[in-house]
Every structure is written in structure tokens, then in C-alpha cells.
Amino acid sequence: MKIAVAGTGYVGLSNSILLAQHNEVVAVDVIQEKVDLINHKKSPIVDTEIEDYLANKELNLKATTDGNSAYKDAEIVIISTPTNYDEVKDHFDTSSVESVIEQVLECNKDAVMVIKSTIPVGYTEGIRKKYHTENIIFSPEFLREGRALYDNLYPSRIVVGVPKENDRIIAMAHKFAELLQEGAIKKDVSVLFPNFTEAEAIKLFANTYLAMRVAFFNELDTYAEIKGLNTAQIIEGIGLDPRIGNHYNNPSFGYGGYCLPKDTKQLKANYKGVPQNIIGAIVEANRTRKDFVADRIMSLAQDRVTENEDYIIGIYRLTMKANSDNFRKSAIQGIMKRIENANKTIVIYEPTLNVSEFYGHEVVKNLEEFKEKCTVIVANRMETELRGVEDKVYTRDLYMSCLLYTSDAADE
DSSP states (O other), rough: OOEEEEOOOOHHHHHHHHHHSEEEEEEEOOOHHHHHHHTTTOOHHHHOHHHHHHHHHHOEEEEEOHHHHHHOOOSSSEEOOOOOOEEETTOOOOOOHHHHHHHHHHHOOOOOEEEOOOOTTTTTHHHHHHHHHTTTEEEEOOOOOTHHHHHHHHHHHHEEOOOOSOOHHHHHHHHHHHHHHHSSOOOOOEOOOOHHHHHHHHHHHHHHHHHHHHHHHHHHHHHHHOOOOOHHHHHHHHSTTOOOOOOOOHHHOOOOOHHHHHHHHHHHTTTTTOOOOOHHHHHHHHHHHHHHHHHHHHHHHTTTTTTTTEEEEEEEOOSSSTTTOOOOTTTTHHHHHHHHHHTTTTEOOTOOOOOEOOOOTTOOOOHHHHHHSSSSEOOSSSGGGTTTOOOGGEEEOOOHHHHHHHHHHHHO
């Protein structure tokens, strides 16, 4: 089957590779550099499986900046363009999705468009009416940045929204699910075909639940830190309850990344006119956590210098998580903004940045120089290369910190 994919971020590129194992796939992006890398079998993003499959697997995949040439012969067009949250309009910015829809309708009205971008609840039904076409469906994506292809090779579930009527589109939705299953390594996968709006709700409620879990353990950690309690012991004890589980429980500076902050806000906006307390609290809890962490960092830094002496806050890595090169909306940037608003000096160590400044803050290239000049080093996730300056590091990463300190004790 001929398939075109609009967008080559984590969602678009992982789907392109998954489907290119058994289909003819053309990936479209507006950035020539990304297109060139893909065509040279190199990944434009950090993802172990994407890098491996591009370099070593036989794929029927090419990339282009020419959308019309990709869409005109495609039977399916997957739309995986960014939908950033517009804080002013209190709504996802879906203009990139609509731009692709308009382009496809101009050159290939028969193509079935599968929206993979995250969208507001009710969007698919509305956009089908707006463009007077039945050829648009929605299939939510459930993946982690840095493990995007892995999560498509071993999916937790496949969800494809279907219309209540229209046998042709329903059949194509089932065919699309089969294509995803065909490319996956895991074969025993639950496949759901809810209505469009229910499919949209699945995505937003799933991510909001994950954000709620992050926020819960962060608030537990805030309580423990203020009261002088051992967070790790508390989490271990409650995690042994099988209803809670010992997973997704490592405290952080807040939930961040591209998806959770915007998806929680969009779901809150979708609740307009509907009674709620929890959904709004999840959004507010993230702000409260960042306020607390920033205040804590500045207080610790002040304790390390004399009353009138300036201190330097070092930001170790802007990335959202370990083994990632992506720092879109990372939680640590929210901490930075709060420290910046207090007019404190910030320096950054981020080896993926090829600039001397980031939003007006010095980027230090040499790690040893960075460690030497900082009063306090802020690390959302601890890394072994911070050995030797543990006394300077502020982190709430329980597990890596425990490993480092345990290893140090063993070495002694």
C-alpha cells in the first residue's frame, strides 16, 4: 500500500519506519536537513530503535519536502504534525493539521487521512464537517519520546476511531489497524475501534492520568522534603500495594515534555461546563511543584554563600529525560524561568546545544568548568558524570541517586 506521512517527529518517523517494513512510505517534512538525514538512513532524533531500523533494516521509505508528490498517489495519509497549546485561545493550535488536510484534498480527494496528532475532544467530527469529507479518521498515539519506535513495535494497544456509518471508511480503519499490527513485533495486541470522539478522549484522559500520577508522587516528595522524611522508603512501601504498583513513581521537577503539559490543559478546557475538581488540580499541582523546587534551589544556594555574595545556579541538561535530545517544554525550563524571574545567575550544561547562550544564559561546553563554577547544580535526573560534586547537586531523582551513593559506598 502507498502511504504518505506528514511530519517526521517522534510520531511521524516511528510510524513511517513501522509501516515501511511492508508498504511504500513517503515521509514529508518542511525541514530539508531532516529529509536529507532520513534519505541517508540517519535519524534526525535520538531514538535507539529508529536509528537501528534506519541504518540496518530493509525499508521502503523515502523522505521529501514536496507534499503534493507524496500525497497525490497515496491511499492513506498519516497526519502527525505538531499541535502546540495556545495559552491565549486555551486550545490546541491545529492549524498544521488543517494545512495538510487542505493540501491533500487539493491533490487527492480519495486518500483517507489518519490524524495521529493529538487533538481536542470533538475535533474529528468538526473537521469532517468543515471540509465536507468523510475521508478523515483519528488514531491516537501512545509512545514515549526516545522509545517511540519501540512503543510501536510493542504497542500496549491500537486504537482507531471509526464513524458510526460509512462501510468504506470503517473498512479502511480496520485495514489501517492491520497495517500497524503487521509492522509490530508484538502480535497479541488489543485493538479498539471506538467512535472518533471517544478515541480523542482516550488519548487526553490517558495522558492526564499519567500526569496525575507524576503530580501525586511529586507532592508526596514535597511533603517528605519539608518534613525531613525519606521519600524512597514511603514510595517503596506504598508501591508494594498491587493496586498502586512500583512504577512511574520517581519524583521530578514536574511533569514536562511535549505531551503531558498541553494535553492536561486541553482536557481542562474541554471540561468547560462540566463539574470537575481533579482535572484542574492536576494542572495547578504542576505549577505548585515548580514553585516549590525553584524556591528550594535558591534557598540552598543562598545558604552556601555569604549574605551579600552572588551565587550561580547550574542547570545540568535541559532534556526531559535521560537518553534524549529533546527538551521541548522540559520541566527544568519551568524551574529556570522562576529562578530567572528572581534575577539570579544561571549557567547551562547541555552538550546537544551548539550555541553560546540559551535564552540569555551562558552555555558552558566543558563539564568540569561547569561543575567548578556552580554554587548549586540542578539535575532533574542524576547521571554518573556528576560523581564528585554530589554535595552541589539538587535532584529529586531517587533511583539514580541511590545507585550512585550505593556504588560510592561499595568503592570505599
